[in-house]
Amino acid sequence: MSNTVETQIVKMSRKDFEDFWPTFEKVINAQKTYAFESNMTLQQAFHLWCEIPQQTYVAKQGELVLGTYYIKPNAAGPGDHICNCGYMVSEAARGKGLATIMCKHSQKVAVNLGFRAMQFNSVVSTNEVAVKLWQSLGYQVIGRIPEAYRHPDKGLVDSLIMYKKLDQ
């Protein structure tokens, strides 16, 4: 990320997703962080990331796509006041605070959409960067699912359920 060009977060278009697809494909092929199928097509991934969720955003500098996140209710009916989000950052933009920027943005969007809390259902316990980041942003571990994730190097590892009540 350049410091001279402003990062903008706007609704993600099909074109933005196509630009981001190489990163998305690497993330799902690595099978280390997301509980997604590794062999999804671009169309299946677009459906999952941009059509099923309530809203999907992209972080860009000019035309350069740096990252994306979605937001959706984590449950229906009497449980639809808690949202769920997923975030991905391009390799070039990692380690520069973009996940933090997107997460804070998503919390504001969540409140505007009427959500009272945010829940992550499957944070892979070996993904220490993510766990520490979410904790630094106020998310608490409210559950631990034993052996929930088949890690390619580490075998069956636990997943964490994390939660943050949102300031209204």
Place this chain on the structure above:
Amino acid sequence: MSNTVETQIVKMSRKDFEDFWPTFEKVINAQKTYAFESNMTLQQAFHLWCEIPQQTYVAKQGELVLGTYYIKPNAAGPGDHICNCGYMVSEAARGKGLATIMCKHSQKVAVNLGFRAMQFNSVVSTNEVAVKLWQSLGYQVIGRIPEAYRHPDKGLVDSLIMYKKLDQ
């Protein structure tokens, strides 16, 4: 349930679901146990209960539908070895052990389908009958989601995440 007619658990047909619909409708209208929309049509409910899941079963005595459950992976890709099930019992059949029978049946089906564990994502904490039943069948509370469910009488109540490793 009569003791003289055997209870059979078989794959649920569209006709079975239509027969069960009055119970299903009461359960979702009560808004006390399931995080489902209360205003679903029969077709939407059929899609949710019988088409999205991997398999759906019905418990019957002759042509009388007593209860039903679905089974599906609780996550995709590297998380698809843990399943999720949902159970419903008709009013006439409650308090007679049918949920236990269906749950034990579902555990066998789960193992046959290759699942290693079963997870419930949203057991409403005030649904003490369910919580005690699952605990008696070996499920542990592995997480508690604060204020996850809008109960019509009790306001915002917690939901529990429950988990059982399955004997292979």
